[in-house]
Amino acid sequence: MSSWSQIVDKAILIREFERCIQSVYWDDQIQSPVHLSIGQELASCLIADNHREGDHVIGNYRSHAIALALSTNYEALILELMGKRSGVSGGKAGSMHLSVPEKNMMWTSAIVGSGVPVACGIAEALKRDKNGNVATVMFGDGSLEEGCVQESLNIASTFKLPLVFILEDNGLAIYTSKEKRTSILDYCAFAMSYGIHSIDSSYQDPVELRSRVNSAYAYVRETGHPCFVRIECCRWMQHVGVNEDWDIGYRDISELQKWKSFDIIENSSIVGVSEIDSRNATLNYKELFTTMFAKCAQEPEPEPSELLLNVY
Amino acid sequence: MATSLHSGPVTYSEAIHAALAYQMEANPRVLVYGLGVDDPTAMYGTLSGFPERFGSDRCFDTPLSEDSLTGYGIGLAVAGYYPIHVHQRTDFLLLCCNQLINMAAKIKYLSNGKLGCPFVVRAITGRSWGQGSQHSQSFHSLFANIPGLRVLTPATPQDVYNVYINVFSTQVPTIVIEHRMLYGVKGTLQARTEVPSLSQIDCGNDLTICSVSHMTLEAEKAVIALTEYGITCDHFSLVNNSEINYEPLLKSAKKTGKVLIVDHGWLNASVATTLCSGLAQGGFNGKISLMGYKQSPCPTSRSLENLFYPTADSILGECARLMKINAPLSKLSISQEISSFKGPF
Numbered sequence: 001m002s003s004w005s006q007i008v009d010k011a012i013l014i015r016e017f018e019r020c021i022q023s024v025y026w027d028d029q030i031q032s033p034v035h036l037s038i039g040q041e042l043a044s045c046l047i048a049d050n051h052r053e054g055d056h057v058i059g060n061y062r063s064h065a066i067a068l069a070l071s072t073n074y075e076a077l078i079l080e081l082m083g084k085r086s087g088v089s090g091g092k093a094g095s096m097h098l099s100v101p102e103k104n105m106m107w108t109s110a111i112v113g114s115g116v117p118v119a120c121g122i123a124e125a126l127k128r129d130k131n132g133n134v135a136t137v138m139f140g141d142g143s144l145e146e147g148c149v150q151e152s153l154n155i156a157s158t159f160k161l162p163l164v165f166i167l168e169d170n171g172l173a174i175y176t177s178k179e180k181r182t183s184i185l186d187y188c189a190f191a192m193s194y195g196i197h198s199i200d201s202s203y204q205d206p207v208e209l210r211s212r213v214n215s216a217y218a219y220v221r222e223t224g225h226p227c228f229v230r231i232e233c234c235r236w237m238q239h240v241g242v243n244e245d246w247d248i249g250y251r252d253i254s255e256l257q258k259w260k261s262f263d264i265i266e267n268s269s270i271v272g273v274s275e276i277d278s279r280n281a282t283l284n285y286k287e288l289f290t291t292m293f294a295k296c297a298q299e300p301e302p303e304p305s306e307l308l309l310n311v312y
Numbered sequence: 313m314a315t316s317l318h319s320g321p322v323t324y325s326e327a328i329h330a331a332l333a334y335q336m337e338a339n340p341r342v343l344v345y346g347l348g349v350d351d352p353t354a355m356y357g358t359l360s361g362f363p364e365r366f367g368s369d370r371c372f373d374t375p376l377s378e379d380s381l382t383g384y385g386i387g388l389a390v391a392g393y394y395p396i397h398v399h400q401r402t403d404f405l406l407l408c409c410n411q412l413i414n415m416a417a418k419i420k421y422l423s424n425g426k427l428g429c430p431f432v433v434r435a436i437t438g439r440s441w442g443q444g445s446q447h448s449q450s451f452h453s454l455f456a457n458i459p460g461l462r463v464l465t466p467a468t469p470q471d472v473y474n475v476y477i478n479v480f481s482t483q484v485p486t487i488v489i490e491h492r493m494l495y496g497v498k499g500t501l502q503a504r505t506e507v508p509s510l511s512q513i514d515c516g517n518d519l520t521i522c523s524v525s526h527m528t529l530e531a532e533k534a535v536i537a538l539t540e541y542g543i544t545c546d547h548f549s550l551v552n553n554s555e556i557n558y559e560p561l562l563k564s565a566k567k568t569g570k571v572l573i574v575d576h577g578w579l580n581a582s583v584a585t586t587l588c589s590g591l592a593q594g595g596f597n598g599k600i601s602l603m604g605y606k607q608s609p610c611p612t613s614r615s616l617e618n619l620f621y622p623t624a625d626s627i628l629g630e631c632a633r634l635m636k637i638n639a640p641l642s643k644l645s646i647s648q649e650i651s652s653f654k655g656p657f
Contacts, residue, residue, distance in 0.1 A: 109414065
């Protein structure tokens, strides 16, 4: 397992990658929707920390963090965001369908919740392969209102699938608060009603969060059964796009201040990492990605003939 | 070479059984699942003995969650398995559209060819005994509109056998529309090395017919009746709706100058109209006529249902109109597989 210093370093890498997107976005270098992971880096770092060879991860449209946490080939991801020929998917996938094939993060879906049933099938394959591997699926609280996610909880439990459900609960579906969307008060109790071992956790205590995520993986590896982890978190930016939106009236900036106090980047000392180290890492990654994004912007577009390749 | 219908030792359902048993035998990573696949009726006999022979973990029943179980099949397929998801009625595929269209059809493209999705959906279209508006639909045209999906409508034992024998030779997600009324059709089997595209049912010189699914049976009855009037037909049955092979159709159409397309679905925005435009773009400028479902939901009442579908008799009538036959036509009775069908399901 990684040290806290390594986890913080990875979280900073992700944040500076996202900050770099913010700085180039208005130059139209990335001509597609982007759903930034700023403020939600830690969960992805912890998932990647638990990832073993042969494990699978299924993300969603907000998957920059998990892709960066798993990958070491950042250029392939940047090129993909830019729709370039040398992107990880030849520019055909972009931000909303990112993949890290070498780590079995196959592709991601922009249809809320729809990766969850696919994760059940992948977990079924892993169960049958009997290599002790597990699958992880990441989704937001809005996904739990999708029928397919509720169906998937039943399938995973009934078929006893080695699947870690990671619910990143930021309380929002775009602008719509949970209270308007659901009568489920306790997501863990809901998952438990399907007979799934469930764990509640929050970014408000990063050390405990890490311990609980690790325990979820230990449980699934040991039992082969699914586990559900709710991670309470905050989306610092707007749902889609590169801006903050604390000024438009649907939530209060004081909320952000609260969540920043638990942030392992802004306050790395809460996990025992010196703030000088984290500031240095921030500067280093900022420079690294500024250079890398500029270089990638010069790469060639896909050939016209590639439009019709790999359809059938 | 034309395929003969109603002769030969093997039924359509036996052909499916033989081909799927071959797949299960050849590769332990082939799985069959869906509601009721291991029940005593064994999906019209097509999976008879499978749980005992291949294990209850390879032919298994599921929760009633068609949508998610489609995603589940996709997940299995991208992780190295060859799942076959069975639906007793094609109508339930509408519950699976998100996974089929948004997920399965995009995998190869979005992974830039790194991933395939060898996922097969068997969907059975019903008819008669009041199957009505929600147990009778055939959505081949709807799904054929989607790039990245392959939609197959085999109508003969030979075609369905070769569909399933070769279904995993590519990693394209595939929907096979079977028809309840086809299960008793008899034929001979000859293994081929690829999924058939267009199958020639009969050969002739005067009229070209292209039919889909159960309409192949109905149209062939009309073809046989036309020989009494000295008229012979090239009759093709469309199997691959997604990548249509126009060459044999165009060659025949240019020879006969007259084409009748008999679809097993509504005509608006259909594979029938696609065939029509393909023929026109290929340089055919003769007469074309189209038949298909009437533009209404399928009624439960048998008397109305008989009006809803093209029948052997109405197809014969349309052929006579195209061929300008003035002699009185002999009346073709309702096909035996329809008239003799009793439920409860």
